[in-house]
Amino acid sequence: MLESPPVAIVMGSQSDWPTMRHAADTLDTLKIDYEARIVSAHRTPERLVDFATRAKTDGFRIIIAGAGGAAHLPGMIAAMTPLPVFGVPVESKALSGQDSLLSIVQMPGGIPVGTLAIGKAGAINAALLAAAVLALSDEDIADRLDAFRREQTESVALFPADEG
Numbered sequence: 001m002l003e004s005p006p007v008a009i010v011m012g013s014q015s016d017w018p019t020m021r022h023a024a025d026t027l028d029t030l031k032i033d034y035e036a037r038i039v040s041a042h043r044t045p046e047r048l049v050d051f052a053t054r055a056k057t058d059g060f061r062i063i064i065a066g067a068g069g070a071a072h073l074p075g076m077i078a079a080m081t082p083l084p085v086f087g088v089p090v091e092s093k094a095l096s097g098q099d100s101l102l103s104i105v106q107m108p109g110g111i112p113v114g115t116l117a118i119g120k121a122g123a124i125n126a127a128l129l130a131a132a133v134l135a136l137s138d139e140d141i142a143d144r145l146d147a148f149r150r151e152q153t154e155s156v157a158l159f160p161a162d163e164g
């Protein structure tokens with residue numbers, strides 16, 4: 001088994017990175033290692049098969065997959081690995097990501113993809129879910145996740161402020 005980081009962040013295109021980097025930033029905040037790769041279900045299908053079939057033996061434990069439009073990437077990865085796959089629908093230009101969402105969420109029974117919200121919130125939450133899974137067997141990550149939640153709660157003002 002090779003020593004990959006616990007989380008793989010994969011995306012269908014370079015154009016997905018501005019969304020998917022929010023997952024990466026969140027993992028950085030929690031000090032969780034990851035590797036980010038471009039894997040296109042349609043443009044690089046052999047790369048997809050290679051990645052998905054080897055992901056577990058490479059040492060990854062969780063896969064976060066983001067794609068837009070005809071977003072087959074998360075589902076195809078899930079079809080080829082037993083690892084948990086979290087899907088992030090990237091906001092598409094033509095249909096505002098509703099196409100991405102429906103492409104990812106409507107998996108047939110038997111091959112699950114945990115589907116998040118469209119766009120930035122989905123990318124952040126995919127990373128937080130990945131952290132929560134890892135926290136089940138890693139007390140340091142559990143402590144950092146607890147601290148993150150505590151700080152988030154404390155940062156919410158009681159009263160709204162005027163902007164500007």
Ligand code: RP5
Nearest residue numbers: 012013015016067068069090
């Ligand atoms: C999908 O097509 C990608 O995930 C991306 O969201 C979308 C558009 O890709 P580009 O044409 O910008 O490379 O496969």
